Amino acid sequence: MKCRLRLQLLLFSCALCLSAVAQIKIPQEWKGKIKEGKNTYAYTLAIERRVGDSIFGISTSASQGFFCETAFRGMVSGTMYRIRETRIIRMNYKGTEEVCLMELQLNATDKKMNGTFSSSNSKRKDCGSGSVALTRTEQQEKEAIAAAAPSQAEKIVRSPSSPLPLPQSSISVKRELDKRELQVIDRLQFLEDSAVVTIYDNGVIDDDFISLVINDRIVFDKVKLGTTPLSYTLKRKEGERFSIAFHAETLGTIPPNTGLIIITAGPKRKELLFSSDLQKTAAVLIELIEKVP
Numbered sequence: 001m002k003c004r005l006r007l008q009l010l011l012f013s014c015a016l017c018l019s020a021v022a023q024i025k026i027p028q029e030w031k032g033k034i035k036e037g038k039n040t041y042a043y044t045l046a047i048e049r050r051v052g053d054s055i056f057g058i059s060t061s062a063s064q065g066f067f068c069e070t071a072f073r074g075m076v077s078g079t080m081y082r083i084r085e086t087r088i089i090r091m092n093y094k095g096t097e098e099v100c101l102m103e104l105q106l107n108a109t110d111k112k113m114n115g116t117f118s119s120s121n122s123k124r125k126d127c128g129s130g131s132v133a134l135t136r137t138e139q140q141e142k143e144a145i146a147a148a149a150p151s152q153a154e155k156i157v158r159s160p161s162s163p164l165p166l167p168q169s170s171i172s173v174k175r176e177l178d179k180r181e182l183q184v185i186d187r188l189q190f191l192e193d194s195a196v197v198t199i200y201d202n203g204v205i206d207d208d209f210i211s212l213v214i215n216d217r218i219v220f221d222k223v224k225l226g227t228t229p230l231s232y233t234l235k236r237k238e239g240e241r242f243s244i245a246f247h248a249e250t251l252g253t254i255p256p257n258t259g260l261i262i263i264t265a266g267p268k269r270k271e272l273l274f275s276s277d278l279q280k281t282a283a284v285l286i287e288l289i290e291k292v293p
Contacts, residue, residue: 027057030113032134034061034102045072045083045113045134048200048260053077059085059102067092067254068099081106081113089273090258100127111136177211177218177247180281186272187285190265193236195288197244198262201225208257209249210276214242222249225259236288245283248276 028047033040041063048057055074060067068091074083085101099121106115113134119127201208212220212230220230234242248257256277261284263270274282 029137030134031137032113032132034117034130034132036128036130039063041066043132043134047074050076055081058089059083070101074104079108081108081115104132106132106134177213178278180247180279182245182283183276183280184283184285185274186270187287188263188270189287189289190268191289191291192265192268193288193290195234195263195265195286197232197234198264199225199230199246200260200262201258207250208252208259210257210259211247211249213245213247215240216243225257234286234288236290238290242286242288243283244286245281246274246276247281248278251277 027049028045030045030047032043034043035041041061043062044060046058046060047055049055053076055076057072058069059072060069062068069089070085071087071089072083072085074081076082081104083102083104083106085103088099088101091099100119101121102117102119104115104117106113113132113136115132116129117132118129121127199210199212208225209222210220210225211218211222212232214232214234219232223230244261246257246259246261251257256275258273258275261272261274263272263284263286265288272284274284276282
């Protein structure tokens with residue numbers, strides 16, 4: 001009887017944990033401060049995606065004269081978040097080897113997230129620790145709600161191979177773009193008839209505006225990158241290859257213009273970070289190859 005009761009309690013506890021994980025709304029953005037002794041830094045935690053109880057995203061640390069953006073991954077168990085920064089994406093500090101990546105132990109409520117952090121790098125196993133206090137941003141919640149609510153265009157029933165519906169104001173074939181150096185960041189091939197291209201801002205929402213150009217045709221004209229994705233479906237045509245260019249219209253408040261592109265083709269998924277400015281335009285080349293029976 002005691003063993004059965006213990007088993008029931010254990011299953012109930014696990015159910016509560018799974019329920020808490022399932023209730024995490026993605027994307028999320030938390031902003032606040034980290035303190036290390038007398039030093040205080042502004043800190044942002046942007047959770048972009050979740051797979052099971054694993055989460056992934058971008059964190060930023062900033063103080064007067066210092067800025068660092070890192071990728072992170074984490075685990076969620078109930079209200080506990082364990083975050084580990086994995087790599088530096090960009091920063092304005094020259095001494096890369098002196099910058100420490102952090103590990104955070106956080107406890108979250110609906111609006112607040114508090115806890116501690118420790119930090120280390122390859123040369124120094126321990127390079128500081130302190131406290132963390134974050135608040136979930138209201139703007140992020142509004143964008144998440146807007147993303148979840150389908151627009152009138154999205155309610156149109158289309159076949160899976162058709163391009164996603166786009167507002168007519170987002171398509172322009174007449175405007176001439178400035179001539180810039182094209183910088184190819186990757187070349188991809190897929191044995192599929194179609195691929196979905198999805199684009200986000202890669203962390204801090206800092207008023208980055210781009211025009212998405214596919215094979216010299218503007219499919220999104222002067223749109224702001226944010227947590228609500230831009231999506232477009234490529235459909236294979238005989239002999240056609242796709243050049244996807246990210247033409248920067250502004251550099252935002254934190255130059256250059258950066259973003260995250262996710263290409264999904266069948267079971268395959270590829271994630272790439274791109275960076276464009278007013279002289280160079282990042283691009284990805286994609287080829288969809290016909291399957292041989």
